[in-house]
Amino acid sequence: MGSVKEEFTVAVRKNEVVAAVAPFQDHWLPLTNLDLLLPPLDFGVFFCYKKPTSSHSGRMLSVLKKSLAEALISYYGLGGEVVPNALGEPELLCNNRGVDFVEAYADIELRNLNFHNPDDSIEGKFVPTKKRGVLAVQATELKCGGIVVACAFDHRVADAYTANMFLVSWAEIAQSKPVSMVPSFRRSLLNPRRPGRADPSLDEMYVPIPSLPPPEENHEPTDHLISRIYYVSSDQIIELQSLASSDGDKRSKLESFSAFLWKQVAAFAASKDRNRISKMGIVVDGRSRLGEGDEDKATAMAYHFGNVLSVPYGSQPIGELIEQPLCRVAKQVHEFLKPATNKEHFLGLIDWVEAHRPEPAMTRVYNVVKDDGPAVVVSSGLRFPVSKMDFGWGCPAFGSYHFPWGGLCGYVMPMPSPVRDGDWVVYMLLLKGQLEQIEKEAALVFRPLTSDYLNL
Numbered sequence: 498m499g500s501v502k503e504e505f506t507v508a509v510r511k512n513e514v515v516a517a518v519a520p521f522q523d524h525w526l527p528l529t530n531l532d533l534l535l536p537p538l539d540f541g542v543f544f545c546y547k548k549p550t551s552s553h554s555g556r557m558l559s560v561l562k563k564s565l566a567e568a569l570i571s572y573y574g575l576g577g578e579v580v581p582n583a584l585g586e587p588e589l590l591c592n593n594r595g596v597d598f599v600e601a602y603a604d605i606e607l608r609n610l611n612f613h614n615p616d617d618s619i620e621g622k623f624v625p626t627k628k629r630g631v632l633a634v635q636a637t638e639l640k641c642g643g644i645v646v647a648c649a650f651d652h653r654v655a656d657a658y659t660a661n662m663f664l665v666s667w668a669e670i671a672q673s674k675p676v677s678m679v680p681s682f683r684r685s686l687l688n689p690r691r692p693g694r695a696d697p698s699l700d701e702m703y704v705p706i707p708s709l710p711p712p713e714e715n716h717e718p719t720d721h722l723i724s725r726i727y728y729v730s731s732d733q734i735i736e737l738q739s740l741a742s743s744d745g746d747k748r749s750k751l752e753s754f755s756a757f758l759w760k761q762v763a764a765f766a767a768s769k770d771r772n773r774i775s776k777m778g779i780v781v782d783g784r785s786r787l788g789e790g791d792e793d794k795a796t797a798m799a800y801h802f803g804n805v806l807s808v809p810y811g812s813q814p815i816g817e818l819i820e821q822p823l824c825r826v827a828k829q830v831h832e833f834l835k836p837a838t839n840k841e842h843f844l845g846l847i848d849w850v851e852a853h854r855p856e857p858a859m860t861r862v863y864n865v866v867k868d869d870g871p872a873v874v875v876s877s878g879l880r881f882p883v884s885k886m887d888f889g890w891g892c893p894a895f896g897s898y899h900f901p902w903g904g905l906c907g908y909v910m911p912m913p914s915p916v917r918d919g920d921w922v923v924y925m926l927l928l929k930g931q932l933e934q935i936e937k938e939a940a941l942v943f944r945p946l947t948s949d950y951l952n953l
Contacts, residue, residue: 731919
């Protein structure tokens, strides 16, 4: 069963580079101002497949590589590399260096993987460590005949929306289907205005990195961020939404979930100092917002390749978060989120970055220093295309993002369940003590993910 911790090894069988199959002219692609808000870090994604029918047995690796080479024709940015320009800012050199592709074998059956603890079962085993380029891929065959397909993306070049577009296109090409989403590389869509008009409130949300104090030692040396994956039923999500909306204002499922999570994180920290400030951020995708009132731009933004994100956040004393009912905390979440859900916010953010270039900048919620209260960022992965990731041998039995970044700010991503509509699979990167608090006090909501939930 998935709850059983089984030791296993992963043996690399082959390393190669897969490049676009069409003739290619080298060129430079500038990163947009919204790309420049991302630090040099990678995020991972993985898909687990059961043993295919005999017609696909032995052909999976060749299908993956052939279709990847074709997908890189349209998604040529993923086959390039990030290099600094004369100002020290990153740019994308589209030179078709290709994608590092690892073939591996793991002596474990899919049903025995510890899905709840990806630090033990996934990290360093199935998700590749990207050493060069923008994208790395690893395909690992399993003892049961199944396969795990995993990718690591450079976040400076691609956000989750971009990764989803590519992944779906890759799967469509593998099945010789028409590609449903061809990426757009029109950087002019995100050009700053002249003159710029950045709202002063953005200074409270973002900060130039050089102006930050030097990093300090971990203020909780006995604790550290770890990854866990949980299963949340639709009944629990609906119950949280009902409680969060009990004051008469209907809150979204994501707002309700985020408010509940914020209270749990605060509760763990209450024993130290109830007056410390806790921060909660939520990632907002700006594609639909930037297309407001302009049909042509809306269409182009829907296919934009790159980052179009903002991370508004709220701050509250730990004691108040604990004492307030869920509906009050959900209202606070709604209020800090709302100003970032319009066109002007993203246009202003583009202008704000332009005013500070070439200094790199970041969202303030990520900056957790000594004596700060807990901080966590929630990013909706509910458009995660697990049901569309069929390379020809069936949809994945399971798939998830994997994002074990450094620092002390937590990261949580809810995704759709692959087995039951309305249920969620939730990836959590939190402090060990915070996760223990959640498993103790919210066990009915967050159930450790096992193979039982995935019908393996």
